[in-house]
Amino acid sequence: MNYNQITYSNLLELSHSDYTLTSGEANIKGWPVKTGENRIGKVADLLFDPEADTVRYVIVLLDEGTTTVEEKKILVPIGLIDLDTNEKAVLAPDFHQDQLEAMPRYIMDEVTPEMENQIRQVIGSPAALVMEDEAVEIDRQNFYRHHHFDKNIFPQGRENN
Template identity: 30%
Template sequence: MAPEEKIDHRLEELHRSGYKIVDGQPDITGWNIKARSGKKIGKVDDLLFDPHSHKVRYLVVDLDNNELGLNEDRRVLVPIGIAELYTKADSKEPRERDLDPAYSAYDPAEGGNVVYIPSVSAQQLDELPLYEKGRLSRHVEMAIRRILEPQRHSAYDEDEFYRHEHFDDDRFYEPHRHHHSKNR
């Protein structure tokens, strides 16, 4: 008989917690999520955050109506630092990224609020474990890490787990700054 899997209750769904989005940041719930190709992955269903650090750790992604051929009756978790936020305000002024092939899916003329996940493949999304509210364990989080970071096989230090760039919410809220500073 397998030992009982320890459920981690540190993270909560934002919209059912009584907490609110930080002033000045958009509530991205319901926003479309797109792949680098511009195809729809799904929608942001909610955000998982740590109430002690007040940091968002994951997007809860609803795969309904995706254009990648994935099973639509699923919700999965994607670390916040992998995603990139583009708002209508971003579309008002041209930027270098609009010419960058990595951002070819972003159409400033579209003028919409969109979340992009440019570095995750349809196969990786398909392999992600099903998200079940109240059932998140470190084992599930490790599975997500292994799928999204397959080249790394070493153990993760428990105290350092969320210090990885995948959980850097600044990368999400300010992707333009991080993208350009990385290329300098």
């Protein structure tokens, strides 16, 4: 058994795949990402699961000064975002500064199940934004059935009235 072998998730950047948005799906690349009234970054791309034919994550390039790291891209699960189509903005949860710091850096083609588990642990539940001290085994077969991925297809967007 080779313990040094890295297993990567089968996820592709939308701009580097054959996947195309269907009618009614918003092309959000370049849109600002906000938590409440605060802008934290912009959409760099979407991460697509070709086996399930669905978008799994929004790739967010964090604005300078959002974290102590000079430039950092993070993954935000698609089920946690909303779209403001009037303002052309992505609305993300109110991440705490510690969460943005703790989120793993996204590097193209280097998403592993361990990284996805870390994202889930950093985000935690909205009520308890605390990272757990003890590691919990996560069922990879049902990983995307979690509420972080509860959108069946890329969100259509919402109109502010």
